[in-house]
Amino acid sequence: MAHILLRHRDIENIHELDVYLAHGGYEGLKKALSIQPDEVIEVVKKSGLRGRGGAGFPTGIKWGFIPKGPGEKYVIINTDESETGTFKDRELVEKNPHQVIEGALIAAYAIGARTIYNYFRGEYMDAAYRFEEALKACYERGLLGQNILGSDFSCDFYCHYGAGAYICGEETALINSLMGNLGQPWSKPPFPAIEGLYGKPTVVNNTETLANVPPILVNGPEWYTSMGTEKSPGVKIVCMSGHVERPGNYEVEMGVTYRQLIEMAGGMRNGRKFKALLPSGGSGPVITEEALDAPMTYEGLTPYGSVMGSSSVIVMDETTDMVWAALKMVHFFRHESCGKCTPCREGTFWMEKVLSRIYHGYGTERDLQILESVANQIGGRCLCALGDFAVNPVLSTIRHFFDEYKAKVSGAGQKQQATRETAVATAD
Amino acid sequence: MALIAEKYAEEIEGILKRFPDKKSAVLPLMHLAQQAYGHMSREAMQEVADILEISPTHVLALSGFYSLYYEEPVGKYVLEICNDLACALRGADEFVEMVCHKLGVPVDGTTADGLFTVKTVMCLGACDRAPMLQCNLKFEEHLDEEKFDQLIARLRAEAESGKEEPSVVEKIMAYAKS
Amino acid sequence: MSDLVTVTIDGVEVTVPQGTLVVDAAKMIDNDIPVFCYHPKLKPVGMCRMCLVEIGVPMRDRATGEVLRNEDGSVRLNFGRGLQTACTVVVSDGMVVRTATQPVKDAREAVIEFLLTSHPLDCPICDKGGECPLQNLTMRYGRGESRFDFSNKILLDKHVPLGELIYLDRQRCIQCARCIRFQDEVVDDPVIDFHNRGRRLEIVTLSEPGFDSYWSGNTTDICPVGALTTADFRFGARPWELTSVASVCTHCPVGCNTTLDTRREAIAGGRSVIKRVMPRQNEWVNEIWICDKGRFVHHYADAPTRLKQPLVRKNGQLVEASWDEALDLVAGKLQQHKTAVAGLAGDRLSNEDLYLFQKLFREGLGSNNIDLANRRLAGGDVVAQVGLASGSNLKELGAGDAVLVVATDLHEEAPVWWLRVKQAAERGAVVVVANLRPTRLDKFATHRLHYAPGEALSTIRQLVNLAKVEMETADSDPLAAAADALIKAKNMVVFYGSEGLTYEETDALARLLANLLLVKNGEGHVGRPNNGLIPVWPHSNTQGAWDMGVHPAFAPGYKPVSEPGLRATDIYAGVADGSLKALFVIGADPVGDGLMADRGQLDFLVVQELFMTKTAELADVVLPAQSWAEREGTFTTGERRVQRYYMAIPPIGDSRPDWQILAQINERVGLGKPAFAASLVFNEIAKVVPQYKGMDYRSLARVEKQWPDVGGEDLYYGGTAHENRSGLGQQWACVAESATVERFDVAEQPVIARDGLQLVRVAALYTSGTLIEQSPVLHHRMARPTIQLAHADATALGLADDDRAEVTVNSVTYETAVRVNEQVPAGLVLLSGVPYIAGLTTAQIRKLETAVAQPTGD
Numbered sequence A: 001m002a003h004i005l006l007r008h009r010d011i012e013n014i015h016e017l018d019v020y021l022a023h024g025g026y027e028g029l030k031k032a033l034s035i036q037p038d039e040v041i042e043v044v045k046k047s048g049l050r051g052r053g054g055a056g057f058p059t060g061i062k063w064g065f066i067p068k069g070p071g072e073k074y075v076i077i078n079t080d081e082s083e084t085g086t087f088k089d090r091e092l093v094e095k096n097p098h099q100v101i102e103g104a105l106i107a108a109y110a111i112g113a114r115t116i117y118n119y120f121r122g123e124y125m126d127a128a129y130r131f132e133e134a135l136k137a138c139y140e141r142g143l144l145g146q147n148i149l150g151s152d153f154s155c156d157f158y159c160h161y162g163a164g165a166y167i168c169g170e171e172t173a174l175i176n177s178l179m180g181n182l183g184q185p186w187s188k189p190p191f192p193a194i195e196g197l198y199g200k201p202t203v204v205n206n207t208e209t210l211a212n213v214p215p216i217l218v219n220g221p222e223w224y225t226s227m228g229t230e231k232s233p234g235v236k237i238v239c240m241s242g243h244v245e246r247p248g249n250y251e252v253e254m255g256v257t258y259r260q261l262i263e264m265a266g267g268m269r270n271g272r273k274f275k276a277l278l279p280s281g282g283s284g285p286v287i288t289e290e291a292l293d294a295p296m297t298y299e300g301l302t303p304y305g306s307v308m309g310s311s312s313v314i315v316m317d318e319t320t321d322m323v324w325a326a327l328k329m330v331h332f333f334r335h336e337s338c339g340k341c342t343p344c345r346e347g348t349f350w351m352e353k354v355l356s357r358i359y360h361g362y363g364t365e366r367d368l369q370i371l372e373s374v375a376n377q378i379g380g381r382c383l384c385a386l387g388d389f390a391v392n393p394v395l396s397t398i399r400h401f402f403d404e405y406k407a408k409v410s411g412a413g414q415k416q417q418a419t420r421e422t423a424v425a426t427a428d
Numbered sequence B: 001m002a003l004i005a006e007k008y009a010e011e012i013e014g015i016l017k018r019f020p021d022k023k024s025a026v027l028p029l030m031h032l033a034q035q036a037y038g039h040m041s042r043e044a045m046q047e048v049a050d051i052l053e054i055s056p057t058h059v060l061a062l063s064g065f066y067s068l069y070y071e072e073p074v075g076k077y078v079l080e081i082c083n084d085l086a087c088a089l090r091g092a093d094e095f096v097e098m099v100c101h102k103l104g105v106p107v108d109g110t111t112a113d114g115l116f117t118v119k120t121v122m123c124l125g126a127c128d129r130a131p132m133l134q135c136n137l138k139f140e141e142h143l144d145e146e147k148f149d150q151l152i153a154r155l156r157a158e159a160e161s162g163k164e165e166p167s168v169v170e171k172i173m174a175y176a177k178s
Numbered sequence C: 001m002s003d004l005v006t007v008t009i010d011g012v013e014v015t016v017p018q019g020t021l022v023v024d025a026a027k028m029i030d031n032d033i034p035v036f037c038y039h040p041k042l043k044p045v046g047m048c049r050m051c052l053v054e055i056g057v058p059m060r061d062r063a064t065g066e067v068l069r070n071e072d073g074s075v076r077l078n079f080g081r082g083l084q085t086a087c088t089v090v091v092s093d094g095m096v097v098r099t100a101t102q103p104v105k106d107a108r109e110a111v112i113e114f115l116l117t118s119h120p121l122d123c124p125i126c127d128k129g130g131e132c133p134l135q136n137l138t139m140r141y142g143r144g145e146s147r148f149d150f151s152n153k154i155l156l157d158k159h160v161p162l163g164e165l166i167y168l169d170r171q172r173c174i175q176c177a178r179c180i181r182f183q184d185e186v187v188d189d190p191v192i193d194f195h196n197r198g199r200r201l202e203i204v205t206l207s208e209p210g211f212d213s214y215w216s217g218n219t220t221d222i223c224p225v226g227a228l229t230t231a232d233f234r235f236g237a238r239p240w241e242l243t244s245v246a247s248v249c250t251h252c253p254v255g256c257n258t259t260l261d262t263r264r265e266a267i268a269g270g271r272s273v274i275k276r277v278m279p280r281q282n283e284w285v286n287e288i289w290i291c292d293k294g295r296f297v298h299h300y301a302d303a304p305t306r307l308k309q310p311l312v313r314k315n316g317q318l319v320e321a322s323w324d325e326a327l328d329l330v331a332g333k334l335q336q337h338k339t340a341v342a343g344l345a346g347d348r349l350s351n352e353d354l355y356l357f358q359k360l361f362r363e364g365l366g367s368n369n370i371d372l373a374n375r376r377l378a379g380g381d382v383v384a385q386v387g388l389a390s391g392s393n394l395k396e397l398g399a400g401d402a403v404l405v406v407a408t409d410l411h412e413e414a415p416v417w418w419l420r421v422k423q424a425a426e427r428g429a430v431v432v433v434a435n436l437r438p439t440r441l442d443k444f445a446t447h448r449l450h451y452a453p454g455e456a457l458s459t460i461r462q463l464v465n466l467a468k469v470e471m472e473t474a475d476s477d478p479l480a481a482a483a484d485a486l487i488k489a490k491n492m493v494v495f496y497g498s499e500g501l502t503y504e505e506t507d508a509l510a511r512l513l514a515n516l517l518l519v520k521n522g523e524g525h526v527g528r529p530n531n532g533l534i535p536v537w538p539h540s541n542t543q544g545a546w547d548m549g550v551h552p553a554f555a556p557g558y559k560p561v562s563e564p565g566l567r568a569t570d571i572y573a574g575v576a577d578g579s580l581k582a583l584f585v586i587g588a589d590p591v592g593d594g595l596m597a598d599r600g601q602l603d604f605l606v607v608q609e610l611f612m613t614k615t616a617e618l619a620d621v622v623l624p625a626q627s628w629a630e631r632e633g634t635f636t637t638g639e640r641r642v643q644r645y646y647m648a649i650p651p652i653g654d655s656r657p658d659w660q661i662l663a664q665i666n667e668r669v670g671l672g673k674p675a676f677a678a679s680l681v682f683n684e685i686a687k688v689v690p691q692y693k694g695m696d697y698r699s700l701a702r703v704e705k706q707w708p709d710v711g712g713e714d715l716y717y718g719g720t721a722h723e724n725r726s727g728l729g730q731q732w733a734c735v736a737e738s739a740t741v742e743r744f745d746v747a748e749q750p751v752i753a754r755d756g757l758q759l760v761r762v763a764a765l766y767t768s769g770t771l772i773e774q775s776p777v778l779h780h781r782m783a784r785p786t787i788q789l790a791h792a793d794a795t796a797l798g799l800a801d802d803d804r805a806e807v808t809v810n811s812v813t814y815e816t817a818v819r820v821n822e823q824v825p826a827g828l829v830l831l832s833g834v835p836y837i838a839g840l841t842t843a844q845i846r847k848l849e850t851a852v853a854q855p856t857g858d
């Protein structure tokens, strides 16, 4: 099957405007401009497209929240992509930039925005040349700027570069960062759709979400819902990483199973045995063998206490120490906690200390209890979702791999007193 | 000092045009300032603050918040190695050890010749190409010991030749000119 | 739609205005939801998570919008997915809030535990201990044992000076950002911020000097832990050892309510001394803020240089004498020179002092030669007619209202008024500033009128003329636009000052502005609350001096005298030419301020003071007075609010309160038995001064419940302000409140041809003076003599930034620093850091070639 999002894999040099145009590029935009903005929103609603940034919010409904009428509005593309194990948006902006631009233009037309920003994580500057070139080409050909394609619709498009902060992927933190403030999230409401960038209504969409929009406009919503499942229609890019033979991005229809995904990625590396996988980078709960036949959809992992999220699948084989994996992830969230709210700021710090102690063999049974209790004290009490994310790897590994934790804390009593200081020091 | 106001005048003008509010330009200007001053020194912060008419304290706040700004001097080449979970599953931790051993510095250390600083960082979006690193923001992927040696040799040669290629930051910010 | 909503909190129904936050609604029914980051004077941010509660809203049918009900008829509630922050959620009709359930208790316990993981356990030596919200809430909601491994604590710097006034203890900070938000949102000095992220967040400043703000001390009040402390109080005392006494700030006409916290000190020989000054809540005056001048200048009260004994000149030397000897001498000499006496007062004295002082002259000596030593702003008589009406609260000004500010830099002269006008602008009020040059209020103003030197009055005259009812659309002329905006406003408040004006010009200005207020558009802008004129008096009780008749032409209560006495300028002339024989100077230093060269031909000079001023050095008798902290009295603010202050510390040496000294002199000149209490003097004032009728010390001490409720008994606003238990004061009614006021005649002022660079003296909050000099903590911040001018003007004089110059004004020469500032209009030189200079002068400026050693600023 031909790719819908990763089209560059089928068509060489599609990052060049001429090539993109020769293959039906900007037809979606033309289609959009030929109908009313409300109708565009309706089409996207009907397609059932849901946010690919992780939360899965229906895209058409999100656009529909933007107040009608005059006044400044903004579209922001979220290319902050900093979740561990996620590299799909990078491939899109590097290899198929026009499809993202086109999708964003359709969004801007639909909500009445005249300015689009693409917020790249700072580390993606080296992945953004083609995107910048694509914008230049669009300006030269009247696809951006005044009266796009001869219509009444005018729109500017700028790239912006962050500077290394995972939290800036959270939409309100992103907006703060774009306004030159500390990249900390704010407590919603107000939602960006009402008060976003510079206090104006703003749509924030993931890069991949927007790349879906042009083909939906061209082929119609029914075409889109014919793929995937009823509640999770369409296609999705899955980032396969970890202990598989061929890590990389795979474009699939929603609803494939995790087992199929591993096979697609060439199976387990060196023929080793599967142990667990993180279905949503570091932020979703780990799943085990029992869930491998679950469909990759927004709902598929609910029975297994996990989520599809951004579908960044980190696969781990039998050699993986799950306490180590949990520590890695907690370290990530401790490092990335913006510090604004108490449970996340203090809790991730504390969890890392305790986990490190346990991992290094200086933990006790009580530490294990504390770890679980601290994790539970964080969950559901933070200002943004990062705090909840941080808890997932801990609680899910405790749930599935309690034995490994147990083994680490048994008989550690003596060692502990003598070398605790050093053990703890290594965690920072 | 006014290092960036002159050197990157066109870039700055272009960046400012992108936003209705000057303050929004602070991150790109800090990238340029770090490029020009070598790190986010107090002078660099002051210059950015002056251009944008914001308090230097705010620039200091930002430089501490974002991990890509260095408040302490760094080597000519900053090697940021991802050893986050996905990369670590593919040998990133061992790779870091190898690099430190080769260059004779600990993590966060700078080689005596001032050429290389080694840092470990969180996921860089290249998990399928691990082990990997960014050298002054440029992706270097699918690395192993041999490729790393080649990389270091190339960088050493470049440093010796004195030829300055535009950096990633400069290349990207140049797009703001047009 | 009704603008009230009813919610149920733990089963108690409460009806509150729309837009109220859940946390405030709960507070109204005494349900104290604990908070850290929330503060009712700051925008909510919901970051500490201490206030988590369960919040349910009625469920509605999607189609019909009708409220869904359970089988038993009760409303079905949607409690969402978890706990919500009471500090960010706005009430809605039918909302149900639960604050005492197990999940809420668990959440509180968790947040406390988290905060304590990084908080040091140094409560026994912490300044905040005893009034610490973290300590209080830990006692109330904490788990009582620690599960955190002590060796995992991060040790951070505990003594970080953010400047020389405020110290940060990094370890104690709980990252609530109250201080950062206060500096940014409330006072627009964003000079502190968070550095780093996550657990490493820490407060930093890069300003020069560190934490460069007139408001920095307030952050130590609103800090919910002991992370921010003032240089002069840290490690000074435990809060429970302090005795708090209500007071009023003596440094500007705002009259901020304060509390003097005192303690007996070993190093003071067991005497009680002031340990700190804190704001006392008065929502009509200063809400819960004070500026750093008000907070830090108090040290003069305890200065070792205070006068302690009466001094009498014998054989050319001032030697200690008994009170009786000194007072007999003063009374005798004054009576001896009856026809050639004069009195000069400072306007920091209390109403009681000033009243008795004028009584001495008018009734005791039969002379009207009485004035303020440094009278610079006219219009007290105008204010008595059309001043800000009683019942006003600047906090109520907002959209639809207007504020006009003329010839003053409120940020430097009356900081809290600046703050209140800024906030009115933020609430949508029209703010018009008219001055020679931009000031810090310009940023918030809707209209900025910068007039040329010499054109202040003609500009204001034009503004008044343009402010006509019939005018509909304003044209592009900024003056017309401003006039239009002003006159259309529902309420209008006008501030005026004396920057760049002579005394006579300020008189004309006051009258012009009164006429503006009198323009009738609907009701006119006098005589009703939140309308009227506010003079930016130079000192804390200039208003009282007018009221008490310390004026050559007005007896107490603005009664014109038949034969006006000499004005201060004439008195100085009389001293020099010998027409005056005896002079009584009280609370003023005319020699030090350059108003009087020497004692001239005086036969007798008596000075009543706190310190050995330049004038006192020349005196025949020096009478040691008590500072405001040692005695009681009343001040009257520029808003004409009469406020009481109380005795906080015992007298220094043998000093006496001014009113008492005066009463004893008065007795000696035959005015009968002296009053033995300040309250009795005030009772006499209330009889003599019609405006003060009905007031007494009890009525001034009256309080009422204030909102927001921040100084009370709760566990979490602790320390942020002192509750006001000692009086909110009383505003006296101006004439316009009960009678019609006619337009004022305005005397034409001579227009002086102005060429060459014009020099104007501009105010700076920390300008050197008798009192501030005695407060070492502020020395680093003192405004040094400085001129500011535009680039072109500087170049023409061969001056550059950071040069030194010699500036001569009215034959006084100052050595100044030079600042090139493009904000300064061409042709103007701003001179600051020197005593007041009236009007404009042609500047004589000379560059100093040899660089003079700069103050090191340690």
Ligand SMILES: Cc1cc2nc3c(=O)[nH]c(=O)nc-3n(C[C@H](O)[C@H](O)[C@H](O)COP(=O)(O)O)c2cc1C
Residues within 6 Å of the ligand: A050, A051, A052, A053, A054, A055, A056, A057, A059, A078, A079, A080, A081, A082, A083, A166, A167, A168, A169, A170, A171, A172, A204, A205, A206, A207, A209, A210, A384, A385, A386
């Ligand atoms: C801590 C955190 C990090 C996030 N990072 C990203 C990100 O890197 N990219 C992204 O598209 N969305 C990210 N999100 C989700 C965004 O907040 C937002 O939901 C998304 O950009 C909306 O776009 P969508 O509806 O198209 O998915 C993050 C959310 C959180 C809480």
Ligand code: SF4
Residues within 6 Å of the ligand: A167, A184, A185, A336, A337, A338, A339, A340, A341, A342, A344, A345, A382, A383, A384, A385, A386, A387, A388
């Ligand atoms: S959950 Fe973490 S990242 Fe989110 S606001 Fe709180 S501290 Fe910041």
Ligand code: FES
Residues within 6 Å of the ligand: C034, C035, C036, C037, C038, C045, C046, C047, C048, C049, C050, C051, C052, C085, C086, C087, C088
């Ligand atoms: S989160 Fe509500 S008081 Fe801090």
